[in-house]
Amino acid sequence: MIPTLYWEDDVVMILDQRKLPGKTVFMPCRDMRRVIYCIQTLATRGAPAIGVAAAMGLALAARSIRIKNKDLFMERFAEKVEVMRAARPTAVNLSWACDRILNLVAKSDLDIEGIKALIKDESQRMLDEDIEINRAMGKNGAAVVPDPAVIITHCNAGSLATGGYGTALGVVRAAHEAGKKVSVIADETRPLLQGARLTAWEMVQEGIPVKVAVDSSSGVLMSREMVDICVVGADRIAKNGDAANKIGTFNLALQAQRHNVPFYVAAPLSTVDLDTPTGEAIPIEERDPAEVTHIGGRLLAPPEADALNFAFDVTPNDLITGIITEVGVLKAPYIESLSRAKAGLISKE
Known part of the structure; x- marks a missing residue:
């Protein structure tokens, strides 16, 4: 099976499904806006894939915040979560992923850099879990x-x-x-x-x-x-x-x-x-x-x-x-x- 999306270092690689079956092209996403573009234009689609993409996009969003005060960082990150949540209204996995990441961050006592790493690790965990869940299903x-x-x-x-x-x-x-x-x-x-x-x-x-x-x-x-x-x-x-x-x-x-x-x-x-x-x-x-x-x-x-x-x-x-x-x-x-x-x-x- 060709991967739908994956991490390549600090870049989210998303298979552009608009070009299938003619071409197999992966779109590199270096910021959350690019991930949202992929979601809204159906470059990536399907409720579970959208949920994982949202989590990865939030990891990119967290990395882009250059604030050293943790309270201000959390406030800014919560704003970005709501932008991601609004990307597509019907697929509930998008909101589910946003809530899962937001709750994880809220409970963490790590510093800002630790939180950024935590979000990326969680997005990978969500990808691995999704494959396991699908096999059980x-x-x-x-x-x-x-x-x-x-x-x-x-x-x-x-x-x-x-x-x-x-x-x-x-x-x-x-x-x-x-x-x-x-x-x-x-x-x-x-x-x-x-x-x-x-x-x-x-x-x-x-x-x-x-x-x-x-x-x-x-x-x-x-x-x-x-x-x-x-x-x-x-x-x-x-x-x-x-x-x-x-x-x-x-x-x-x-x-x-x-x-x-x-x-x-x-x-x-x-x-x-x-x-x-x-x-x-x-x-x-x-x-x-x-x-x-x-x-x-x-x-x-x-x-x-x-x-x-x-x-x-x-x-x-x-x-x-x-x-x-x-x-x-x-x-x-x-x-x-x-x-x-x-x-x-x-x-x-």
């Missing part, structure tokens, strides 16, 4: 995948969306590694084609059979019994189990319900936000309409036409068969199972 999810199985997914929830291995595609990988005969249908995922560009690319690299399908074909595919199971990722899961993911996921879930195809969400517990009661409270990012009216810089629609470009939608919990996490496959009622899992009352499987 994949193993848990592989247990619900039939053998053989055609798995349909939406957007990209693979190693590219995480520190490594992946969430939804981590389940696919784990099933494949367990010897199950699996293949993937990747929704193309308009308007930015993360399924066609990224998911298909990852599966080709892994030697797992993959076919790209237009987003609107899920109904005919399921009606012809060409799909055995749906597995998608999530950018935020509310306390009641409603799950926000890339726009088009809700439509896929509705087709799965209509055709009795199991629909699973794979996400780490860090993506579960118990402070968000239902999906209605999840902020939904709206992006540049030009992403809809243009492809590769070429205008497709009449120049006078505007466009709607919601980046995410919310799948209601009653359409979700189970939520695959690092501690197991959680079932409804989600308000109970998610709360117990977040509280550490469900042991790792």
